[in-house]
Amino acid sequence: MGKKKIESELIKFGSDPEIHHGSLSDPIYKTSTIIFNSYKDFTKAKKNRFKLPYYGRFGNYTTKRFENLVCRLYASEKSIITGSGLSAITISLLSFLSKGDELLVSENCYEPVFNFCKNELKRFGIKTSFFKNNLPSELEKLINNKTKIIYLESPGSLNYEVEDIEKIVKIAKKNNIKTIIDNTWATFLGFNPLRWGVDVVVESCTKYFSGHSDNFCGIIACSELNYNKIKLTAVRMGDFVSSESCFYALRGLRTLSVRLKKHEENALKIFKFLKKKKIVKEIFFLPDKKNIYHKLWKKYFNNANGLITFGIEKKVGVEKFLDSLSLFKIGFSWGGYESLILPLNQLKPEIKNYKNSLNWFRIHIGLESTEDMIIDLKKGFDNYEKK
Numbered sequence: 001m002g003k004k005k006i007e008s009e010l011i012k013f014g015s016d017p018e019i020h021h022g023s024l025s026d027p028i029y030k031t032s033t034i035i036f037n038s039y040k041d042f043t044k045a046k047k048n049r050f051k052l053p054y055y056g057r058f059g060n061y062t063t064k065r066f067e068n069l070v071c072r073l074y075a076s077e078k079s080i081i082t083g084s085g086l087s088a089i090t091i092s093l094l095s096f097l098s099k100g101d102e103l104l105v106s107e108n109c110y111e112p113v114f115n116f117c118k119n120e121l122k123r124f125g126i127k128t129s130f131f132k133n134n135l136p137s138e139l140e141k142l143i144n145n146k147t148k149i150i151y152l153e154s155p156g157s158l159n160y161e162v163e164d165i166e167k168i169v170k171i172a173k174k175n176n177i178k179t180i181i182d183n184t185w186a187t188f189l190g191f192n193p194l195r196w197g198v199d200v201v202v203e204s205c206t207k208y209f210s211g212h213s214d215n216f217c218g219i220i221a222c223s224e225l226n227y228n229k230i231k232l233t234a235v236r237m238g239d240f241v242s243s244e245s246c247f248y249a250l251r252g253l254r255t256l257s258v259r260l261k262k263h264e265e266n267a268l269k270i271f272k273f274l275k276k277k278k279i280v281k282e283i284f285f286l287p288d289k290k291n292i293y294h295k296l297w298k299k300y301f302n303n304a305n306g307l308i309t310f311g312i313e314k315k316v317g318v319e320k321f322l323d324s325l326s327l328f329k330i331g332f333s334w335g336g337y338e339s340l341i342l343p344l345n346q347l348k349p350e351i352k353n354y355k356n357s358l359n360w361f362r363i364h365i366g367l368e369s370t371e372d373m374i375i376d377l378k379k380g381f382d383n384y385e386k387k
């Protein structure tokens with residue numbers, strides 16, 4: 001990551017005033033067609049189409065700049081920018097799988113990944129087994145000679161279970177299996193899985209990285225060896241990221257470190273408030289010392305974020321709580337500046353009835369005043385408990 005502190009690096013990254021007439025931020029290059037001065041240049045570009053300007057969908061100045069930047073963030077040999085976080089995941093999976101192969105996926109993965117494996121991969125004769133979190137010996141039992149990938153999400157979606165990456169990587173390497181991890185929760189600032197031997201890292205820049213709920217973008221960081229396969233798949237699938245998306249992601253990056261700290265600080269205050277509410281029966285929040293993954297989280301991660309999941313005693317319909325809120329809006333995704341709430345039917349895609357006696361919610365703690373957030377939540381709880 002160079003000698004400078006990351007906060008200083010994030011301000012400078014990807015800005016080239018010298019070649020852009022003094023403009024502090026780089027212009028957005030918009031191009032589908034790239035033209036060549038001669039046949040010689042054309043054939044050279046064709047041979048090196050992942051490196052040199054060739055055709056807009058393969059990359060242009062803006063997207064290449066962003067790729068170089070991602071390599072610095074993850075200290076990776078290579079990176080690929082994709083149209084969304086989910087396409088970064090599906091492209092990475094497809095790059096290493098063929099008919100008859102099998103893969104192991106952590107059971108608390110982001111639900112669309114579960115659906116992709118269960119439906120799309122299945123149609124092409126690829127079998128997925130879902131493994132329980134943090135039981136490496138159980139995971140090892142699921143491996144056979146068809147297993148090609150172990151796919152991890154840590155902390156996992158909705159209840160933030162943490163994997164012991166070191167142990168899993170060891171098992172994967174012993175069995176010659178590729179590891180892919182979704183690192184969206186922590187971002188590159190909080191955790192670098194490549195340093196722990198994971199083969200491929202994906203991150204949805206739609207979340208904290210871009211940070212303003214107005215952008216879709218995904219990143220893949222990996223070695224040169226894995227890059228060729230993944231980039232080929234991305235290009236063949238027709239995946240595309242716009243220069244605007246890269247620009248917005250880069251702009252978000254400038255303030256990422258400050259925003260993440262504030263999200264975490266605010267979430268801590270809301271966690272303390274929720275802990276005192278009698279009606280709140282369970283809370284998943286990794287900085288909570290009572291959380292069973294707290295120690296493992298401390299081992300791997302430098303940060304928390306604004307995500308908290310909690311379950312409240314089932315009294316009446318969830319709408320009594322949700323519709324009383326005005327600051328917390330009901331909505332998908334997270335990582336933007338605003339507070340959001342999402343009612344949950346289940347905490348893991350395959351396990352429908354986890355403590356069904358509770359009504360579950362995931363909240364994303366934004367950058368508003370925590371006093372206002374507490375007033376809002378109090379109003380919600382009061383209404384919910386009203387006879």
Ligand SMILES: Cc1ncc(COP(=O)(O)O)c(C=O)c1O
Binds near residue numbers: 157216
């Ligand atoms: C953990 C996680 N990974 C990946 C994604 C997918 O990202 P995108 O919305 O950019 O496709 C999400 C989206 O909510 C997510 O929560």
